Amino acid sequence: MKYNLKSTAVLNNKTTMPWFGLGTFLSEAGKITQDAVRWALTAGYRHIDTARIYNNEEDVGQAIKESGVPREEIFVTTKVWNDDQGYESTLRACDESLERLKMDYVDLYLIHWPVPGLRNETWRALIKLQEKGKARAIGVSNFMIRHLDELLAQTDVVPVVNQVEISPFIQRCALVEYCKKRGIVVESYSTMSRGKRLSDERMVAIGKKYGKTAAQVMLRWALQNEIVVIPKSVRKERIIENADIFDFEISAADMAAINAVDENCSITPASWDPETSDKWK
Ligand SMILES: NC(=O)c1ccc[n+]([C@@H]2O[C@H](COP(=O)([O-])OP(=O)(O)OC[C@H]3O[C@@H](n4cnc5c(N)ncnc54)[C@H](OP(=O)(O)O)[C@@H]3O)[C@@H](O)[C@H]2O)c1
Numbered sequence: 001m002k003y004n005l006k007s008t009a010v011l012n013n014k015t016t017m018p019w020f021g022l023g024t025f026l027s028e029a030g031k032i033t034q035d036a037v038r039w040a041l042t043a044g045y046r047h048i049d050t051a052r053i054y055n056n057e058e059d060v061g062q063a064i065k066e067s068g069v070p071r072e073e074i075f076v077t078t079k080v081w082n083d084d085q086g087y088e089s090t091l092r093a094c095d096e097s098l099e100r101l102k103m104d105y106v107d108l109y110l111i112h113w114p115v116p117g118l119r120n121e122t123w124r125a126l127i128k129l130q131e132k133g134k135a136r137a138i139g140v141s142n143f144m145i146r147h148l149d150e151l152l153a154q155t156d157v158v159p160v161v162n163q164v165e166i167s168p169f170i171q172r173c174a175l176v177e178y179c180k181k182r183g184i185v186v187e188s189y190s191t192m193s194r195g196k197r198l199s200d201e202r203m204v205a206i207g208k209k210y211g212k213t214a215a216q217v218m219l220r221w222a223l224q225n226e227i228v229v230i231p232k233s234v235r236k237e238r239i240i241e242n243a244d245i246f247d248f249e250i251s252a253a254d255m256a257a258i259n260a261v262d263e264n265c266s267i268t269p270a271s272w273d274p275e276t277s278d279k280w281k
Contacts, residue, residue, distance in 0.1 A: 003223055004246050005044040011160035012183040013130075015137045017108065018075050019223055020243065021047025023189065023232030029056045036234040037063035041074070043240050049163075049230040051079040051112055052097055061101035076103065079112035079141060080126075086118050090125035094134055109135035110163055114147040114274055120154055127157050139163070139187075142274040145178050152182070163187040166227060168218055169197055171262040176227070187228035192218050192242075194267050202261060210248045213241065220245045221258045 008016035022040040027033040033056040037048055041064070050060045057078060064074055078101065084093035094109060109129060111122050126138040139161035143151070152158065162179050166172055166188035179186045192198065192215045203214035212220070215231070219242060222229045231242040250258070266273060 005243055006046055009185050009226075009228060011137050011185060012158055013137055013160055015107070015160070017137070017161070017185065017228065018045075018047035019228050020219075020245075021045060021049050021075065021077075021228070021230040022239070023230040024048065024050045024056055024060060025054055025189075025232055027054065027056055027232065027234050029059055032234050033059035034063040034066075035236075036239065038067060039236045039239045040243075041067045041069050043243050045239075045243060046073055047075040047077075047230070049077045050101075051081065051110075052084065052093060053079075053081040053112065057097055057100040058102075061103060065102060071103065075107040076101065077108040077110060078106050079110040080122060082113050082115050085111070085115045085122040087121045087125045090122045091128065094125075094129050098134060105134050105136060107136045108139060108161060109137075110139050110141045110161065111143075113142045114140070114144075119147065120151065123151060123155060123157075127155070130157075137161070139184075141189075144275050145175055147274070148178065148182075148184075158182060159184055161185045161187050161228070163189055165190045165266055165268055166222060167191050167193045167197070167267075168200075168203065168221060168258050168261045169193055169263050169265045169267075171259065171264075173262070176225070180226070185228060186226075187230065188222050189230060190267055191222050191227075191229050192231055196267055200261075202257070206250070206254050206258065209254070210250070212245070212248060215242060216245045217250065217258070220248065220250055221255065224250055224255060 078097045080090050080093045129135045130138050137160045139159040141163035198214045207217045219229045
């Protein structure tokens with residue numbers, strides 16, 4: 001499969017989304033986030049992932065504005081946080097995010113987490129936001145099969161994306177297959193294990209064969225499985241390194257070896273595991 005930094009996935013509402021973007025969770029507000037976004041855009045990134053809860057939407061918006069790259073060439077995602085969920089409060093939350101971003105619309109608005117009792121109302125609000133043109137596309141995050149089953153039973157609007165933790169160490173194969181069958185693009189977060197498993201010998205050894213780092217192998221593995229990636233870094237050299245994954249192809253044998261690594265091992269705290277927990281506070 002051939003990709004470049006600007007290659008896009010076609011979403012189920014016919015809009016497109018770059019397969020590769022910049023994550024910003026834990027990117028500190030202010031100059032740190034602004035620099036990261038600026039370096040990423042200079043390196044050719046055209047997709048930025050933020051969220052209300054990351055407290056850096058203003059900086060993402062400012063850096064995009066100052067970059068000189070036309071707004072329509074950049075794919076921006078933000079998300080409604082748990083304590084804003086519900087119909088009216090989600091409509092308000094989106095307006096507030098747009099104000100911070102200083103944008104008229106986001107390319108993708110996601111339900112950040114499947115809050116019990118509120119997630120279906122929140123979805124109705126996202127449909128309204130899409131109708132109003134405030135979100136070009138709408139999707140979900142951290143939805144497991146049971147959450148998607150519930151949602152799809154009460155709406156005709158299928159989420160375009162489900163953003164979930166996926167890395168070689170937690171591959172969620174059943175969920176990925178479920179989403180693909182229903183036209184939901186899978187977007188991975190913590191694809192590089194949030195930096196915690198980069199010395200894994202298997203990843204390092206495969207990387208050596210291609211002259212690549214473990215981080216690059218993990219990102220390329222996800223892309224070759226047709227999973228969107230949004231690696232986060234606030235360091236210029238890593239922002240460039242993470243994007244340098246379009247000049248090699250992991251062989252079928254090495255893909256199989258990485259597929260076999262799956263440990264169902266999340267780096268997200270257990271109390272936040274949407275597979276097992278409906279708690280979020
Ligand atoms: N929907 C959700 O619930 C959810 C949850 C988590 C994340 N996300 C999104 O997904 C994005 C990515 O996930 P993530 O931030 O959890 O994890 P990640 O992208 O797997 O890893 C980020 C961590 O790895 C370090 N790093 C980055 N590139 C590196 C490299 N080449 N070599 C060594 N270390 C490197 C970063 O540190 P430096 O910054 O210091 O380089 C940071 O600590 C987030 O930023 C966010 O946008 C969504």
